[in-house]
Every structure is written in structure tokens, then in C-alpha cells.
């Protein structure tokens with residue numbers, strides 16, 4: 207069993223065609239500002255689990271977004287918790303990074319509330335083709 211990272215659809219297709227091996231998981235940049243819908247659809251079609259890297263947008267603008275802040279206030283949660291719940295609700299694996307014990311605890315504590323349809327619609331609507339924070343796998347020198 208293998209896992210891959212930063213594979214785009216052509217990379218996955220080539221792997222499938224040339225080896226017959228379907229990876230168990232593909233770890234890709236994914237957060238509400240960059241939702242990777244076509245890649246996720248390809249994953250779903252082939253039974254590949256999607257793992258989100260930079261799931262809370264590297265702790266930057268995403269966590270200060272006024273629209274997410276309003277959802278957070280409604281549920282008495284933090285914006286990080288709202289975003290992590292969104293990943294969970296969408297069947298995505300999200301492993302946020304923090305060096306602070308309190309934040310690590312906070313990031314786990316997302317199972318005592320639910321996003322409603324309005325929250326989900328708002329979060330789904332934040333997708334932006336220009337929303338990538340990290341390197342583009344097509345051009346990055348890994």
C-alpha cells in the first residue's frame with residue numbers, strides 16, 4: 207500500500223495506468239480558500255483518501271476571515287475549529303500543525319457541535335482558484 211503527496215490528476219492517472227497501483231491517500235494543499243474540487247472528485251472515483259495539508263491555511267488570513275468569525279461566534283468555537291469541522295464534514299483528513307499544547311487541544315475539540323447548512327454553504331463558497339498558499343506542484347522544485 208502506498209500514499210502520495212501533491213499528485214495532480216495526470217500524475218495519479220499515470221500511476222494507475224503504468225503500475226495498476228491505486229494509492230491509499232494523496233496529501234494535497236486544501237482549505238476553504240483552496241478546495242481542490244476536481245482532484246477530490248477524482249479521488250472519490252478511485253477510492254483515494256484526501257488528506258489536507260495546511261488545513262487551517264497556515265494560521266493566517268483564513269483564521270481572521272470575518273465570515274468564518276461569525277460562524278465561530280454562533281457556535282462559541284474558534285475559527286480554527288470551524289475550519290477543522292468543515293474538513294471532517296467533507297470526509298477529509300486534516301492534521302493541523304501547532305507547537306502549542308493549548309492549540310493542539312483546541313484543534314481536537316471539534317466534535318461537540320455541528321455546522322448547519324448555511325455555515326457549510328458559506329464555507330464552500332470561499333473557494334478561490336488563486337487561493338493556494340504553498341507551492342504549485344506543477345512548477346515547484348521539490
Ligand SMILES: NC(=O)c1ccc[n+]([C@@H]2O[C@H](COP(=O)([O-])OP(=O)(O)OC[C@H]3O[C@@H](n4cnc5c(N)ncnc54)[C@H](OP(=O)(O)O)[C@@H]3O)[C@@H](O)[C@H]2O)c1
Pocket residue numbers: 211212233258259260261262263264265266269284286287301302303304305306309310312313340
Ligand atoms: N506534503 C506537503 O507538501 C506539505 C506541505 C506543507 C505542509 N505539510 C504538512 O501539513 C501539516 C500542516 O500544515 P502547515 O503547518 O503548513 O499549516 P496549518 O496546519 O494550516 O497551520 C499551522 C499554523 O497555524 C498555527 N495554528 C495551529 N493551530 C492554531 C489555532 N488553533 N489557532 C491559531 N493558529 C493556529 C500554527 O502556529 P503554532 O505552531 O505557533 O501554534 C502554525 O503557524 C504539517 O504537518 C506539514 O508537515 C505538507
